[in-house]
Amino acid sequence: MVLEFSPDLGPGLYLDACATAPPRPEVLQHMAAVQRTAWGNASSLHAQGLQAAEQLERSRLELAQAFEADRDELIVTSGATESIHLALLGVARCQPPGRLVISAVEHPAVEAAAFRMVERGWQIARWPVDEEGTVRLDQLETLLAPPTRLVSLIWGQSEVGTLQPVERVGEACRAREIPLHVDATQVVSQGRPAWRSLPVDLLSASAHKCGGPKGVGLLLRRRALQERHGPIQAGGGQEGGLRGGTQPVVLMAGMARAISLLEPWVDPQAPEAEPGPSGIGAVQQRRDRLLKQLLNLAPLQLLGAPVQRLPHHIALLAADPKGRPLPGRAVVRALAAEGVAISSGSACASGRDGGSPVLAAMGIAPDWCRSGLRLSLGPWLSEADLNGVAAQVQGALEQVAATTAPP
Ligand SMILES: Cc1ncc(COP(=O)(O)O)c(C=O)c1O
Structure with a gap:
């Protein structure tokens, strides 16, 4: 461990990891190195641009490997809030209005994106939870009936800590060809889910919860969803046309390093x-x-x-x-x-x-x-x-x- 890159943890004891986690020394060190050499615009054609583009690609591959995802399933955003908006509104943009099912214990970012879907003619159904904050599985069948076209579920609840039965919900959604988005922001801080085997179509996460920098996050999107999901922010065609804007090469390097340093996610009941x-x-x-x-x-x-x-x-x-x-x-x-x-x-x-x-x-x-x-x-x-x-x-x-x- 290189001491000069250790974060200053401030006075006393920090027990607020769910709000944000201190940056990991390895992340700070890596970002400092990338900032020195790969500061160019990754879309430019000169040497400085190519240097940045190569670094971006290395980070993309590091991240994709960490999640067992394909490189083109990964979209880099400014954080989980943006990923959630891209996940939900990206579906609303490409499909006729239907019903969106969200749990009654979502993060405000999901509530806000859902509200914007209502403005576009979607209905919202709130999935009730029991006294432990777990969605009531006895309502699954009813909630997934037509006209449900999208489900969004917070995997690890930030306020009360409850983990939702994502696998079970995912299997049920798959059987009905309804895309499932999970807000995995808190889960990804505790381990890397294996995207390949997860019955989930869209997954949002943020780097700063797991020892990475603030201002960068990711959305994983299944290739099969390509025809039913599109961008909400246009521009220079970056991120495979799904998120316009000059890519944050240094932040992405920090996120890739923070996430690849995590252990694989293990369900507490496994x-x-x-x-x-x-x-x-x-x-x-x-x-x-x-x-x-x-x-x-x-x-x-x-x-x-x-x-x-x-x-x-x-x-x-x-x-x-x-x-x-x-x-x-x-x-x-x-x-x-x-x-x-x-x-x-x-x-x-x-x-x-x-x-x-x-x-x-x-x-x-x-x-x-x-x-x-x-x-x-x-x-x-x-x-x-x-x-x-x-x-x-x-x-x-x-x-x-x-x-x-x-x-
Ligand atoms: C479950 C959950 N979703 C989304 C977010 C939003 O993340 P960000 O602030 O990185 O956009 C948070 C942050 O607290 C969160 O805990």
Whole structure:
């Protein structure tokens, strides 16, 4: 490891990997090298352009190999938000209006893209979830009936950590020739899904959740969808005509390196999911230990699925010693003052005062929908780092309880 490329992790402990992860030293080092030599415009015909184009191709192949995808199945975007818009609106552009099915616990980017589809005459059906945030499979048949023409599902829920049964939904969509898009932004931070064997047609992800740079993401798109999906942003014909704009050679190099450094994605219920000594297995072990301490120490309640969840993710409902709801954002601020960085709900919703729509969809009572806490871990945290966290969380809960009037 080259120390000069180690990121400055700031004061205290960073437990907000789901918002963004610190860049990996290998990524920073690689990007610095690429920035020096491959700064040209990859569409130019001179030596500088060719240098950039060659680097772009190396990164594209590195990424395609990491996902077991073909190089022309990969479209580079500015992040998951754009990938999601390209996935959904790209279908809407090429097909007559029909019904789009999305879960009731999607990221706001999916809600926003779905809203734009409504403007184009599409209907939206929201797939209800159970109390753990898992889509209700008993509704699958009804939801996939005509006029459904597209399904979009968040694979790993950012706020509560629940993993959706993507394989099962994908098989059902395949049987009906309905394209399935998955928002894999949080899953890809924890491992590289094997695209080749995944029954999914479109997959969105973002580099900054997995130790890569911000401002770059990707969409994987099955070749078979080519006739039913098109660009939403025109320009110079880059990315196979699917996304116009000068390609971000350096950001793409960083994304390719960050993703290729990940281990393969392992479903928590798969037999090979036993936590190993390194990588995500180790993060999951630390997560499990911290979660146990938190549930023992404080009047906290786990949110989301207990097993079928993102391996680095803890979601809790904050309560005072009498079991009454506490405002999650006040707990986050109290912990930040102690140097512990966590979040309440997802970072994209943290500016909003209303209760969490995700918690509401899971049937959490309105009084509790502002009480979500999220702790998300990463390989930069050692077991020793985490030793005092449960006690600090309890201290923050007590402090907030002492200054908050009961509802
Ligand atoms: C599940 C999910 N989808 C989409 C996004 C949007 O990603 P980006 O900010 O890279 O566009 C996020 C980011 O928090 C996310 O967690």
